[in-house]
Amino acid sequence: MTFDERYFDIGRLDRLSYKDTCVHRLDPRAKVIATVMFLFTVISFPKYEVVALAPFFLFPVLLMTVGEIPILFIVKKMIIVSPFAIFIGIFNPFLDTRTAVVIAGIPVSAGWLSFLSILLKFALTISAALLLIATTSFPAVCHALRRLGFPALFVSQLLFLYRYLFVLMEEAMRIIRAREMRSFGRRSTGMKVFARLIGTLFLRTVDRADRIYYAMLSRGFQGDVPTLKRSRIAAADLAFMAATVAFLAVFRSFRVTEEIGRIAQELFL
Amino acid sequence: MSHHIVEFKDVFFRYPDGTEALREIHFRIVHGESVGVVGANGAGKSTLLQHMNGYLMPTSGTVTIGDVVLTKKTRREIRKKVGVVFQNPDDQLFMPTVFDDVAFGPLNLGLDEASVRERVHQALSVVRSLDLRDKPPHHLSAGQKSAVAIASVMAMEPDILAMDEPAANLDPRSRRSLITLLKTFKHSKIIASHDLDLILDVCGRCIVMRDGRVVADGPSAEILSDRSLLEENDLELPLSLQRQVMA
């Protein structure tokens, strides 16, 4: 991905999180906890599990549709980060060739099953993480983390990181353009210029940190970044959590998919 | 009300690298006065403003705000009185949402939740930015950022306002509403700017700096129409006082 694309991409994700739907309105803590439970449940399925993962797509699909998040955007982002998981998983079919199941006369090896399982888990976990941000906003996730017991220092500087991410990326983007404008694709994209360029950016960043610090002092900063409590757990949040837990428990404990298949087979075949 | 007074007495300031940025600065601003600071690039305007609430401490001489002499001990007190708006709003809006940013000062003053909300509401309505409250600053336009930066200082209800180049990058309409806002602020204020027209509009009094010294101090209408004084100091007549020769 080019610089610009990455930059625009997170800008877009960030903007999505400022929508106002009922998913966006849920308490951030509820969403964080629900997402983590979802992730653990998905990951806890054994290596060769494929079929039982299907119902879990309901979770991202509901968040996506109710939260009005464009599906293509999420899919695109998933594909971009997929190479590592695919790279590791793709060896399974070659290394684990014992026949696991025979479907319509065609033997399917265990390796393919485990590879498929990795892909499904990948899609589920990555989309859940992206949707958490897309429906919650980064600052809200940070505040939730703080209230869930993460160290204040860590959370404060995480918020600063988020705030200045865009400022500095824009700065970097302009520097790149200035370099491009005067380098005509020749030399000067090498390591030496690069190191100086990064060095310049670094020095500016340090100066900026100083100015920010002054601005904070001038508004009474005394070492702690204060925040207002902004949300209380409401009935809707409890309902959401309860529904998530029930959903996860049912589909993790019972092989619902296969049951449905069996019933369907009996009815129609 | 002596707490709105600002007094610089023989202030010198040297940056650690040896640059003499302020020399023998001497002036007094009384309650309710509105003072413009003008001068060439590098004249020392920003350095001067940074003494107003003790980011920088004089190398020698004294700065007095209200009844209090600026020292390392008193500067925390003084910061509650003096609100400073910097040149670049990006350095000033450091919290992740507009609301958080404007609430930052009042929260640090130890106000309770209701009053903090009240203050934020108040300050944002003054700059007509209430509907931006939940946005992150990086999604604002340059003009909106400046407005919010001003709100975040106003929310502290300072007795004295200091602004460094507040109108740069604003489009003419936004600049005009900034001028209106500044005119409605009743307490003492001090504004450093290259926009001499803005100074002429907003400030009754004007200080001219050059190489770290105050070289002129008087009514804006007089100083800013004194062509030779201005030109000696790398300035020129406010554009609205220049006759335009149309092609």
Next chain:
Amino acid sequence: MSHHIVEFKDVFFRYPDGTEALREIHFRIVHGESVGVVGANGAGKSTLLQHMNGYLMPTSGTVTIGDVVLTKKTRREIRKKVGVVFQNPDDQLFMPTVFDDVAFGPLNLGLDEASVRERVHQALSVVRSLDLRDKPPHHLSAGQKSAVAIASVMAMEPDILAMDEPAANLDPRSRRSLITLLKTFKHSKIIASHDLDLILDVCGRCIVMRDGRVVADGPSAEILSDRSLLEENDLELPLSLQRQVMA
């Protein structure tokens, strides 16, 4: 000399997040013309300028520079012809000394050492900054940075010059010498600015933008004295055309 021509034909540009920043832009700048671009914050001025040498590529429509249509393939060629000066000089000066920075472009053009030195000397004298050559950019004042940024573009001897808000943060004297410099640049140039007085001074022609569209295009003297047109577009009369009511 057709290589100094700039032509936008039905250019649309959409940022990846969906913002329609340019719509149906259509104009032609002929050799030696000097064109100002004005409009409110967010009107699309910077976006327009970034099409001039292919940082951004039109979503639809064509941009022609000289005889060459802007495409991914031709933009390297086009960058040699068009020099762009950004709004913030800090972003433009990325090398550790002024000399290195100004030499960067010519070196990349593959010039030999003597000609590079010659060009740097030339460019720095034009902006009266020869004595800054060994300084690191972060020790310069705002005005000096702008001057060096301009020199670093001039050193490439562009056929066409594009500048985004060149006068922000300059003191009146430096602003005036920038104006003089711009007037002496004989080739085509295009300048985006909120400083309507500067546009009136430097540019014979003026384009008004609003929401990504060109809403007016004509002689600066006419457009910039049309109060109702300007006010509709969040602008106002250049200050030098406003009558100052003295207190």
Next chain:
Amino acid sequence: MHMADALLSPAVGATLWAGTAAVGGYASKRLKERIDDRLIPLMGVLGAFIFAAQMINFTIPGTGSSGHLGGGMILAVILGPHAAFLVMASVLTVQALFFADGGLLALGCNIWNLGIYPCYLVYPLIYKPLLGKSQKQSRIIIASVTSAVVALQLGSFSVVLETLLSGKSELPFGAFVLLMQPIHLAIGLVEGFVTAGVISYVHGARPDVIESVSSSRPLGDRVSLKKIVITFAVLAVITGGVLSWFASTNPDGLEWAVEKAYGRSELPEKGQGIAPVLKAIQEKTAFLPDYNFKPTGSASEKEEADPGWPGIDAGTSAAGLVGAAIVLGMIVFVGMGIRAFRRRDT
């Protein structure tokens, strides 16, 4: 080289999360004790800087391909280990959330691999001793390159271990290591040179910065090597213990890795020895009961590979397929329904 959720078992994910959280709590506490509150915005902004810097590419000499900066070593040199670790953790958190690099459960692993090694191991044990008191260019280069290479080698080796312990991949240990380590050797070299370049540039242009930042650095020389080594030993033992205990609930991975690593013959009596014990443990501790997945893999059983393995006959698998199709169809239907409903609403 970010570890991904999909390759992770809950046990490995949770263990590394716990380890990372412990170190993070420790770092926060240490910083809080002696913090110069100027450090909070500085840390945040430098985190953002790492992102910005990572987006600027450069050409790797002689290859024409391009690389970018990782950042852990630069941060450690400039901020000291505690602050650098927290910044690195934040950078990775943002990567997990905004770019979906890795995922949330794997975040523990990633912070471990890319944060703890450079900040707490390589910086005090390799960078500082190599650099010594000198600030010579050559010294900076040697120290930076060695440090970056070692840190990345440790990181990528950990990815290998974490993947194998999780047991979702079939890659044999040896092959996996041979894949990962050389790639990261190259990346490490580049990162090292860039780190050296930036540090010596900053040192030359503004020596005050490194000095002023590092003077407000709480750690510095005060922490002894011994303390670090001991801490790491303890951490390693605890992690190893917890990990292997957890991992035994998924014996597939651990045993398999051990088997590949040491060769089968060196694990005696597996059939009767370990497997039943593990199975018993598993029954008691399993995160959620593993329905239908009976022959969890003691290796000997796997080798036998009975025809229906892993225990689904053709009938049930067909039912599974049909079921999956129906379930997915219903989900798509629900999604499209909500979409349509929304559209009509607005």
